[in-house]
Amino acid sequence: MSDQANNFPPLPKFIPLRPCFYQNFDEDIPVDYRTLVRRIYHLWLFYCLTLVVNIVACLAWWIAGSNGVNFGFAILWLVLFSPCGYICWFRPAYKAFRSDSSFNFMNFFFVCGVQFVLSVIQAIGISGWGACGWLAAVSFFGTNAGAAIVMLFPAVMFTVSAVATALALFRVHRWYRGAGGSFQKAQDEWTSGTWKSPPSREAQYSNFAGPTLPQYPTVPSYPSGGQWP
Numbered sequence: 630m631s632d633q634a635n636n637f638p639p640l641p642k643f644i645p646l647r648p649c650f651y652q653n654f655d656e657d658i659p660v661d662y663r664t665l666v667r668r669i670y671h672l673w674l675f676y677c678l679t680l681v682v683n684i685v686a687c688l689a690w691w692i693a694g695s696n697g698v699n700f701g702f703a704i705l706w707l708v709l710f711s712p713c714g715y716i717c718w719f720r721p722a723y724k725a726f727r728s729d730s731s732f733n734f735m736n737f738f739f740v741c742g743v744q745f746v747l748s749v750i751q752a753i754g755i756s757g758w759g760a761c762g763w764l765a766a767v768s769f770f771g772t773n774a775g776a777a778i779v780m781l782f783p784a785v786m787f788t789v790s791a792v793a794t795a796l797a798l799f800r801v802h803r804w805y806r807g808a809g810g811s812f813q814k815a816q817d818e819w820t821s822g823t824w825k826s827p828p829s830r831e832a833q834y835s836n837f838a839g840p841t842l843p844q845y846p847t848v849p850s851y852p853s854g855g856q857w858p
Contacts, residue, residue, distance in 0.1 A: 650720070657727045665800060666726050672793050673719045676748070679786040680707040683751075686761040686780045690769065693776035695756075702759020710747075718744055722801065734805050741798055748791035754784060762787055 635648040658666050680703070687703040718740040725733035754762015766780035 652723070657723070659726070662726045662804075665804075666723060669719055669722050669797055669801075672790070672797055673714050675786075675793070676714060676744075676790050677707075677711045679783060679790055680710060682786060683707075683759075683761055683783040686783045687759065689776040689779040690761060690765070693769070693773035695769075698757055699759050699761075699765075702757075703761075706759055714744065734801070738798065738802060741794060745791060745794040745798065748787055748794055752784060752787035752791050754780075754787075760787065 633651050633653075635651050637648050637650045637652040640646055640648060654663050654667055654670075684700070684703045684707060687700040691697050691700045718737055721733040721736040721740065724730055725737055750758070750762075751760035752762045754760050754765035756765055756768075761780040761783045763784045766777050766784050769777040769780060
């Protein structure tokens with residue numbers, strides 16, 4: 630079978646770029662974990678949407694009297710954290726459930742834990758860090774109530790993102806420990822190098838070696854015309 634063509638991110642044909650990843654939940658992810666992996670994917674989409682809303686709120690913050698540093702950092706966070714979130718914590722989760730890879734599970738736990746801390750910091754909203762969190766929004770009501778109301782939207786969304794990230798970490802970790810996973814298994818995969826090229830689902834299903842078919846004897850050639858010696 631030929632290699633499957635990359636299909637993510639879906640790019641218009643007029644853009645001279647091609648997708649970098651292959652993503653198919655129905656083919657790659659076992660049915661028991663498909664819903665969980667889809668929710669992690671939706672969590673990444675929600676975080677990207679939160680960063681977009683944060684840019685709009687930082688723009689309103691800037692127009693209402695703040696400096697433009699927050700707006701500049703908000704654009705940087707969108708450009709930086711959107712692809713990094715997909716590559717660094719969603720793809721490890723996808724590959725971990727696809728091939729039961731302990732190394733990718735550990736990668737997901739570590740990076741997604743950092744993502745949780747980042748979401749909490751952004752939900753707090755320290756001025757000058759490019760995030761419209763609770764502290765920035767509430768303290769700006771005395772200056773411009775309209776801009777402060779707009780700034781409340783990303784504050785709420787960052788909070789939801791932090792809570793959802795914590796729940797995703799808890800659910801994946803509970804399943805992984807219940808399935809017998811451990812840090813030692815991740816070390817073994819790192820030592821053996823199997824984390825680089827885990828077996829595909831087709832290869833896993835083709836490992837069955839059943840009995841071969843019997844070899845039939847050669848069909849004898851009979852004399853023509855019904856004449857027997």
